[in-house]
Amino acid sequence: MPKVTVRYWAAAKAAAGIDEEPYDADTLAEALDAARARHPGELTRVLRRCSFLIDGDPVGTRAHETVRLADGGTVEVLPPFAGG
Template structure:
């Protein structure tokens, strides 16, 4: 399993109660499942609307089960931002 860091931004940071935390997972799906287990409730709702970057690359519509995580990698959790 890879170990790395999840970074939460804006509403995801508020829902998690932390700016970042370590993960141990092979895929993005596993890392997000771990985040949901650690922060049940509001974070689960927020994650359903987030975009994700893995080591700076957008995940887009890819199935999270297929997105492999690298040792020392970073997952950025980006909630929708209001624009205008």
């Protein structure tokens, strides 16, 4: 199973209480399920609004179950940012 680093930004970082952490996951869905289990509560709510980058590439509207992760890869968790 691939070992990946999940990096949290902005509200996701605040909700997780950490900026990054390792997970063993084959897909984005598995990584996010593990993050929800480790950080129940506010992070679960924040993740519903987030977009994701896998090794710098946007996930977009792809089903998270279909997004494969590579060993040593990075998942960036990006909540909506206020602009201006």
